């Protein structure tokens with residue numbers, strides 16, 4: 001069974017996890033689910049003796065947790081989420097149920113019971129589909145449980161107390177956390193490990209598959225609430241009308257109270273119809289819908305960056321929404337919504353203590369982080385966003401839209417660039433290069449070159465990596481005078497080597513510094529064909545003749561749609577001498593990039609005798625998934641041209 005598409009079924013729904021457990025949040029977000037966290041206020045005080053089995057208790061508690069959140073959200077906002085997930089994990093020794101210890105003595109009592117024995121861990125899960133009709137909340141509950149058996153080693157009193165004093169047991173059922181220090185107590189696990197940690201992911205996916213790819217919608221139950229105040233409107237929560245196959249909420253009315261249907265095993269008629277109809281419907285276009293909405297996610301990210309939200313949370317988190325709003329001097333409601341969307345996008349975590357940064361946010365979206373991408377986010381928001389709003393015009397009218405977006409003519413553009421705009425651009429390039437420069441510098445063996453010139457090398461990040469990687473290489477960073485002047489401010493981090501020099505100049509007008517390797521990183525897409533041809537010709541004639549004549553040109557480049565441009569690039573590539581060696585596996589990536597009958601050359605022998613640059617290492621993991629990055633690394637950016645050709649050259 002393929003599980004990922006099942007999680008994708010919830011992608012475009014407002015999903016709420018009714019749990020404060022950070023473990024559940026982590027398991028589900030690792031699985032790619034986007035959700036909001038709203039911890040349940042349901043008191044876990046059901047009468048245990050009234051349940052025939054421990055798992056029945058866990059399932060009922062999970063259901064009540066989820067229903068409490070659904071009801072509360074509906075009452076508060078007059079709308080409920082699409083899906084609420086509740087879970088409850090218990091440890092059972094025979095018929096005895098152990099929940100979270102109330103204090104150390106309680107933890108000791110629990111761990112002593114588990115010591116040297118086998119016990120069961122049950123997690124009950126409830127998936128509640130919500131729908132509002134005439135101001136009333138309708139819910140359909142699907143529930144299940146998972147059992148895992150765990151055996152503890154024989155543990156000494158001393159060890160037990162040491163463990164208890166670590167503080168770990170206090171927020172965990174049975175008084176231990178198998179995923180952390182508690183793992184040392186465990187001799188054997190039989191069943192789903194994640195079930196012990198707090199959420200049976202595998203069973204959950206199977207349950208989703210059962211619900212979203214029926215044939216038989218068993219196990220769904222309806223619970224109705226008629227104490228909810230009436231509202232005028234509510235969006236149709238169901239995707240089924242639009243051709244989706246998700247289980248839509250029932251349109252039926254019903255008497256109040258839980259279990260109104262009496263028959264617990266049958267799905268309601270409307271759901272049946274929706275599910276049966278699904279068979280004839282096309283697959284849910286998840287990827288397409290992601291494209292439809294992708295710009296919103298970007299804007300959320302940019303807005304949070306602009307407000308320095310992640311800086312505030314880094315220094316003072318976790319924080320409640322009102323406190324964040326106060327620190328940002330922003331509206332409380334709006335801030336809360338922004339925070340919650342950031343949680344759904346995986347940029348923040350939310351617990352009962354408030355919002356805090358995720359690991360990736362801490363690494364890349366905090367201003368003073370070593371690998372901060374804040375500069376790139378700010379530049380994309382302030383400049384690229386506006387440029388892309390003119391894509392339609394660019395298609396109709398041709399190039400030049402970037403200047404239009406800036407409100408300047410082509411001639412005025414460089415003159416009118418304010419110092420702040422230049423700095424903003426440099427910050428963007430600097431932050432991106434910090435991530436990629438090492439990969440670029442080490443992708444190929446460039447050790448036979450003694451001099452390199454990074455044209456448009458900006459703050460010199462790639463130059464620094466090249467110099468570090470190749471001890472015999474002299475590197476020149478060539479860029480506009482105003483860029484060179486400002487680049488000094490970016491040199492704080494590393495020691496400047498004497499093998500790097502910064503030369504101001506315009507690569508269209510001034511003499512190019514002599515070098516036997518020219519690097520054009522994110523340059524080509526910026527210019528129209530005539531200027532590009534001029535630039536490449538200048539580089540070509542500046543190249544040392546010996547090299548120019550003896551090195552091969554990648555066959556690949558002559559088969560592209562951008563044939564004219566490839567011809568121009570020929571000379572440059574003679575110096576770079578990159579061509580796809582047979583070991584270069586993911587040819588499919590290049591097919592993505594070069595539509596049409598493109599087959600990269602896989603002939604190893606360079607026709608003109610000179611040794612090409614060798615591929616030094618495999619691409620960093622994950623890179624082949626993104627053709628853009630793939631080529632970024634392996635063509636030293638030269639081929640960026642082809643991917644970005646389609647929209648960038650129209651815009652710039």
Ligand SMILES: Cc1cn([C@@H]2O[C@H](COP(=O)(O)OP(=O)(O)OP(=O)(O)O)[C@@H](O)[C@H]2O)c(=O)[nH]c1=O
Pocket residue numbers: 018019020021022023024039040044065087088089090091100121171172173174176177178179182196197198199
């Ligand atoms: C056995 C075991 C349990 N847990 C945690 O124990 C809590 C159970 O309590 P709950 O009542 O089900 O959940 P909660 O934490 O109170 O959250 P909520 O869903 O809001 O009630 C959950 O956290 C689980 O991860 C671990 O982290 N590791 C383990 O090995």
